[in-house]
Amino acid sequence: MKEITTINNNDLAIAKEIIDNCDTVLIGAGTGLSAAAGFLTDDFETFKRLFPGYTRRYGLRTVAEAVSFYFPSAEEHYAFLARYISAFRCSTPPEDVYTNLLDMVKSKPHFVITTTTDGQFVNAGFEKQRIYSPHGDLSFFQCSMPCTKKLVPNRKMVELMLDDLSENPFAIRSSNIPTCPRCGSFLEPNILESVNFNSIPWMQKSTDYIDFLRNSVKGKLVLLELGVGSESSTIIRYPFEYIAANYKNSILIRVNLNDYLTEVPFADKQTLSYRIDIKEFCSSVTQYV
Ligand SMILES: [Zn+2]
Structure with missing residues (x-):
């Protein structure tokens, strides 16, 4: 395994050359990519900016804490959710990591598997049919029971809830609490963290992923x-390492400041590990491509 720990032109040119000369690119993205784009779920300053008053009122300090917090009322729960979905799913990230990434791979057949739920690949212009996101998508609600597997786009509901916050910044109106049109239960974001997460609509995309892989490993x-x-070892890290270890024309480019080592036997021989910031990697390599 070649490890690269500093940002310099020669080392980034290697990644550029490999991408230039490949037939296909499979992107595997975890929450570290969202963080590199500026969507920080564990940062107090970000939380204070996006959720003013929440620390004083609820004692919360990060988005990660708030996502699993039991708010005193449904009206307050949905006030938080409306702010959260608006800031993390509907907004453009502070950093242009995703657009640089698209520039990097758009001339090649490509596919994305991601455990992120913020939909930023779609927002940046990646085609929906090229994305497999088994942990769901914040832009959809699902029945919390769930009585149906059908998902509901939530943008209009989020806008209505945000309007309510001009009267009370911590609670929406009871009449705007989103409920299932079939059974009347509350609607919840269709993401892995929700109780009774409905993964069925996303798992159907796994066949596209497998088809892409089946064809790509031939070249x-x-x-x-x-x-x-x-946390995503079994979904992305191990399968990627396994492919690198077993298909001699495949190469794994891993960009990760901390978890940079491989574990699958022989994967290290086909791995290039960049221990640098993802934002720097994407912007620097894109300048070359
Ligand atoms: Zn229902």
Whole structure:
């Protein structure tokens, strides 16, 4: 395994050359990619900016804490959710990591598997049919029971809830609490963290992913893994390492400051590990491509 720990032109030119000369690119993205784009779920300053007053009122300090917090009322729960979905799903990220990434791979057949739920690949212009996101998408609600597997786009509901916050910044009107049109239960974001997460609509995309892989391993495949921590080992890290170890024309480019080592036997021989910031990697390599 070649490890690269500093940002310099020669080392980034290697990644550029590999991508230039490959037939297909498979992107594997974890929450580290969203963080590199500026969507920080564990940062107090970000939380204070996006959720003013929440620390004083609820004792919360980060988005990650708030996502799993039991708010005193449904009206307050949905006030938080409306702010959260608006800031993390509907907004453009502070950094242009995703657009640089698209520039990097758009001339090649490519596919994305991601554990992120903020939909920023779609927002940046990646085609929906090229994305497999098994942990769901914040832009959809699902029945909390769930009585149906059908998902509901939530943008209009979020806008209505945000309007309510001009009267009370911490609670929406009871009449705007989103409920299932079939059974009347509350609607919840269709993401892995929700109770009774409905993964069925996303799992159907797994066949597209498998088809892409089946064809790609016949040629030169680049596995571009960005910000995938150990929590996604079985979904992205191990499969990527396995492919690199077993298909000689495949190469794994891993960009990760912390979890940079490989674990699958022989994967290290086909791995290029960039221990640098993803934002820097994407902007620098894009300048070359
Ligand atoms: Zn229902």
